[in-house]
Amino acid sequence: QKEVEQDPGPLSVPEGAIVSLNCTYSNSAFQYFMWYRQYSRKGPELLMYTYSSGNKEDGRFTAQVDKSSKYISLFIRDSQPSDSATYLCAMLRGGSYIPTFGRGTSLIVHP
Amino acid sequence: GAGVSQSPRYKVAKRGQDVALRCDPISGHVSLFWYQQALGQGPEFLTYFQNEAQLDKSGLPSDRFFAERPEGSVSTLKIQRTQQEDSAVYLCASSLERQFYGYTFGSGTRLTVV
Secondary structure, eight states, X not given: OOSEEOOOOOEEEETTOOXXXXXXXXXXXXXXXXXXXXXXXXXXXXXXXXXXSEEEEETTEEEEEETTTTEEEEEESSOOGGGOEEEEEEEEETTOOOXXXXXXXXXXXXX | OOSOEEEOSEEEEOTTOOEEEEEEOOTTOOEEEEEEEOTTSOOEEEEEEETTEEEEOTTOOSTXXXXXXXXXXXXXXXXXXXXXXXXXXXXXXXXXXXXXXXXXXXXXXXXXEO
């Protein structure tokens, strides 16, 4: 079993929908939780990160961490076709500098 | 440059051939990372440089993989005697420091071993 599990999708939604992307993990030592967006044939780019539990909001994006359930989520409000990409969760142990990535969820937002 | 540049963008190698992949980081970025991303998977860490020093090579899958950054800027990842399981996208990232939130990834080199 991998340390970080993520459903590969694809997840297809209509424009304007609220999207929920999720990851589960098994290592309780993870302290930083990140979401990356990766467009086709491009490298990942960091969208948001949170430290420990709680919520963080940035525009249309909200990241949630539930350490008790070992579950993290990324919500995208008012989704746009330009949001179509693969979303990777990643996690980091305290004192480490090498994130452990999930396999990514492919999101398709159709007009 | 404005971003991390990787070349070639695509490489097809015959099994057993040696390949060299180049990474040109953002000017002034001290930290440089190599990752391997297999199809449908997340990136997996290969190695880390701080300037010209290779401080971590714990992710290199075998002794066929070798990386260098002799002058602390451009880096080369070399794979000797390529095998089919080496087929993947090889990503380079650079950062002012080694913290994950400072990473800028390149677009990668897609290696296909036939």
